[in-house]
Amino acid sequence: MSSTTAFIELFEKNFVIPHYQRGYRWSEQEVKELLNDIWYFTKTSNNGEFYCLQPIVVQKINKNTYNVLDGQQRLTTLYLILIFLEERRFEDGYNKKLFTLKYETRPESERFLNNRKFIHGIDETNIDFYHISKSYNYIKEWFKGQAGAKNKLIPVLLDETDIGNKNIRFIWYEVASKTYPIDVFIRLNVGKIPLTDAELIKALLLQSDRYPIEYLQFHKMKLFEIASEWDTIEYTLQEEEFWYFLNNNENTKATHIEFIFDAIANKVLKEKKYFDSKNFKHATFLILSEYLEDLITNDGISRIDAVKKIWEMVIEYFEYYKEWFENRKLYHYIGYLIELKGTSIIDILIARSKKLPKDKFELYLENEIGSLVRVSKHRKDKNGQDIEIELKDLCYENEDQRSNDKPLITSILLLHNVVMTLHSEKEKAKFPFHLYKKTTGNEKWSLEHIHAQNSNAISNKIHQNTWLTDHIKSIDNLNDPQFKGILQKMKKALENEELENEEFDSLYNEVYKLMNEVSGATEKNTHLIENLCLIDKNTNSQLNNSVFDVKREKIKKRELQGYYIPICSRNVFLKVYTDYPQNNAYWTKEDRKGYLKSIKTTYDSFIKEKE
Structure with missing residues (x-):
């Protein structure tokens, strides 16, 4: 009407x-x-x-x-x-x-x-x-x-x-x-774009008017219980930390619980083959609608029991998510695996968790992580000889210039950050996957050379003056006689409003030559893992062409402004991995050695044979 x-x-x-x-x-x-x-x-x-x-x-x-x-x-x-x-x-x-x-x-x-x-x-x-x-x-x-x-x-x-x-x-x-x-x-x-599969499924499952009148009150109580649990799960999945622990991308849908229903629909479709694929509109809703009717019609169970069966699958997924999120070791191990392998690994992890006791499940996770970061490479040296690559040999740019180890280095350095956070007892810290993944989505992560590589020269006059100002301040603080001559040249260049690019380039190269000498940097070790850390690309662009001391100051300012700097990258510029550092101005041989040792300790804990 x-x-x-x-x-x-x-x-x-x-x-x-x-x-x-x-x-x-x-x-x-x-x-x-x-x-x-x-x-x-x-x-x-x-x-x-x-x-x-x-x-x-x-x-x-x-x-x-x-x-x-x-x-x-x-x-x-x-x-x-x-x-x-x-x-x-x-x-x-x-x-x-x-x-x-x-x-x-x-x-x-x-x-x-x-x-x-x-x-x-x-x-x-x-x-x-x-x-x-x-x-x-x-x-x-x-x-x-x-x-x-x-x-x-x-x-x-x-x-x-x-x-x-x-x-x-x-x-x-x-x-x-x-x-x-x-x-x-x-x-x-069903034809309106704003309504999600999860909302259609909610309507499908929570119908209270499909039951005999004599059982209606009892069944309504169960449906209200499901509705309340639904809201709790939805609110939890809306939390950034929880969502990004399980996912590598932002959820643009209004309802996040659909993530669980997608997983259930994928599992059901593999078993039941209701459709040839899941590549159509409202696929998750239609698969679960078919499944509900299948349980009632072919399995001969009541509607309320069919609804409970589907809802128990939702609860099972959510309980695993919660357990993993609340257990610090599982949170770090599983969060790392999801970052590298995606959400498709979740069903495999649940299946393993069902079969294995807790200690064996942790060993399984460690072995899985080890398989992702294991260095098992061979390559030719400059003389054409076949050499086996170790952790310490991983390189930003290989000698033949035709390949690099950047993806593997990135995975190992991320693991270093994750494990370092896990081992920190300070306020039971948790690695912020939400900050890391949001940065991955918007700004990307890059490998930063700790001791700067001598990259392309600076041609912009404003940038030249900024570089001179920063580095004059840094070198002046060293109070080192060997830099006296170059310091005078830099101050004079800063005052010269008509400074030619060739003159600036000459000063720039001279500074890096001296820095390389005092820090023991060579063309080869500059690109090794011992001289690399993870920094987001926006920060990386601000650090480019800066010496170690200047980079540290810029990173400190970025962190004070609220930007996320990974714990190990911060530790590098604080020289946490060096015993009694002699100075804070250069990234020296001893600094590289201490940093590599820390990375290797993390690496070895996952690579060693585990029963």
């Missing part, structure tokens, strides 16, 4: 958001589009006309209470608009009590709306709170930019359908009481 109904006629009604629906998710675009449409109608329409919003689909519960099957997002946005306009509404005599919004399994969201906490700023403590408070803020911004809108919109929103009024109306569609509401919900939403 459908009809057009004035918005004001929804007042004093109670709207229930069923447990199978997601929370409020409208963005700035959708909120402002709604306001712009109403505002355009207000300015261009004649008396007696009405503007019809998209349908609101409901099912009556009792005299004044309705389940909302479609239209939750519009209702919530209009509720927020009316709260914003409340003072002016009352001044103009529109005192009718607002409609209410009740969430079956999210009472905290209902309280958040009723207590109007969204008025006081953006609340990030809950994903529903965040979207509601953001939308209220968009509404405030919109009204600031529309002179007179407060006065003119109120009668359009709140006038009844009397002759001569122009107002806002809904298409009010009320489904029959005997209709399965979730079937209606799925039909209405």
Whole structure:
């Protein structure tokens, strides 16, 4: 049954958001589009006309209470608009009590709306709170930019359908009481892009009207329990640290629990072959829908038991994730493996974890890590002789210039950072995979030469002056007589506004020649793993062409500004791996030796034979 109904006629009604629906998710675009449409109608329409919003689909519960099957997002946005306009509404005599919004399994969201906490700023403590408070803020911004809108919109929103009024109306569609509401919900939403597979699955699993009336109350209790557990899992997966521990990329979907359903659907499809592939829209939802019907029809189990069976699979995945996340050793080992091999390894790890006791499972993880970082290379030296490569020989650029060890070096240095964090007892530190992976996505990681390679010269005058200023300060602090001559030349060059590039290049090369001599750097060892650390590319670009001392100062500033510097890279520039360092200005032979020893200790702990 459908009809057009004035918005004001929804007042004093109670709207229930069923447990199978997601929370409020409208963005700035959708909120402002709604306001712009109403505002355009207000300015261009004649008396007696009405503007019809998209349908609101409901099912009556009792005299004044309705389940909302479609239209939750519009209702919530209009509720927020009316709260914003409340003072002016009352001044103009529109005192009718607002409609209410009740969430079956999210009472905290209902309280958040009723207590109007969204008025006081953006609340990030809950994903529903965040979207509601953001939308209220968009509404405030919109009204600031529309002179007179407060006065003119109120009668359009709140006038009844009397002759001569122009107002806002809904298409009010009320489904029959005997209709399965979730079937209606799925039909209405399956073609809409914003609805995810997880939300469709939620509707599929949590139907309470498919059960015999004599068992309905008991089954409803179980479905509500699942709905509450669903929200807990979703909130946990929304946490950055938890999400990036399990995934290498950001999740752009509104619901993160879909990650678990994707894994279950992949497993089911391998066994059941419902479809030839999973490469189609809403594949996860359709696979699990087939599986649910298969359990009921072919396995002969009741619907509630079929739902419980699927939900138990979700809980099993989540419990493994939680156990791994909360156990420091498993967190570091598994987080590292996922970073290198991707999420496809998770099912393999769960299968192993089921078969092995805890100590054997840890040994298995260590062996898996060892297989990823093991150095098992041969290459030709400059004389064409075949040589076996060891850890210490891994090189940024090989002698033949036709290959390099960069990917393997990166994996080993990352492992060094992960294990160093694991072994730190300081506040039970955990390696920040979320910071590492977010940087990987946006800025990438690169191998930084600790003692700088003599790279391309600097031609930009501003950059030349910056380089001279930084290095004059650094060399001056050394108070070393062997740098006296070059220091005078550099100061003179800094004062020379017409400094030629050739003169700068000569100074630049002379500084690096001296630094190479005092630090024992050669063309070969400059590119070895003992002279490399992990730095994000943005930081790397700022360190380029700088000597060790200047790099340290720049890294200190970057860290103070809130940028993430991996623990071992920070330790390198603090000379943590050197016993009683003689100076902090150069990266010397002793420094390289201490650093390599620390890397090798980590490497050997995974490479040695394990039973």
